[in-house]
Amino acid sequence: MSVRGLVNRFGTQLVHENLDLDILKGEVLGIIGGSGAGKSVLMRSILGLQPYQAGRVWWFGQEMATLADAARRQLERRVGVMFQDGALFSSLTVLENVMVPLKEHSKLDEHFITDLARLKIALVGLPPDAADKFPETLSGGMRKRAGLARALALDPEILFFDEPTSGLDPIGAAAFDELIATLHQALHLTVILITHDLDSVYRICERVAVLADHHVVAIDAPAKVQEVDQPWIRECFKGPRGRMAYTQAQTLEAAG
Numbered sequence: 235m236s237v238r239g240l241v242n243r244f245g246t247q248l249v250h251e252n253l254d255l256d257i258l259k260g261e262v263l264g265i266i267g268g269s270g271a272g273k274s275v276l277m278r279s280i281l282g283l284q285p286y287q288a289g290r291v292w293w294f295g296q297e298m299a300t301l302a303d304a305a306r307r308q309l310e311r312r313v314g315v316m317f318q319d320g321a322l323f324s325s326l327t328v329l330e331n332v333m334v335p336l337k338e339h340s341k342l343d344e345h346f347i348t349d350l351a352r353l354k355i356a357l358v359g360l361p362p363d364a365a366d367k368f369p370e371t372l373s374g375g376m377r378k379r380a381g382l383a384r385a386l387a388l389d390p391e392i393l394f395f396d397e398p399t400s401g402l403d404p405i406g407a408a409a410f411d412e413l414i415a416t417l418h419q420a421l422h423l424t425v426i427l428i429t430h431d432l433d434s435v436y437r438i439c440e441r442v443a444v445l446a447d448h449h450v451v452a453i454d455a456p457a458k459v460q461e462v463d464q465p466w467i468r469e470c471f472k473g474p475r476g477r478m479a480y481t482q483a484q485t486l487e488a489a490g
Contacts, residue, residue, distance in 0.1 A: 250276065250448055263424075313391070315385055315393075316382045394426045418438075452464065459471070
């Protein structure tokens, strides 16, 4: 995926100005930035969920704005999205939620769709009995996993996560990071992580893009980005939480 010259504005508020970004095949890319930097707005713009004032977006070498509806739908099947807190349909069970994209985008019979949905639920580490539960009866971590199962329903090549560890305790957040890393390796996914969690950035991201001053001010391996002389980067990466996250990541790496 590539973005060139992206402009997003809400009234007089400028969010992005001539923003450029490349997402490389097979990588885990973190996108971070301060409150109001436009991380989620960028994700929605790339996905075509939100109109932008200027710029161009390419998926798999094709410019999305120029595609006919049928061609666009074919590309959209190759991309999955896990929104904050799972964004599940509250009136449907977990199994029914995961079955939704399979029913909409495939011609498989009901029994096969059901079996495939149960497989996706198991893939994200949920117990079998979670399939028949409604979202409101699940913990926050389980809802996120259910949302991930639905995002994986159509076997996407690219997977977007919007604040996947938000609201989780440290143990739950680390377990979810490990799940993302495992799926990335096992399924050969390209992963884009919209996050504020530096532990996740250091733990699983191969590159990190920093949004500040309306555009991407740095993009590189986390250890290199933290050395960039830019005010927000210094405050974020060199502050107490940033130093702690980096130290923990170094300790885990040394331990193998």
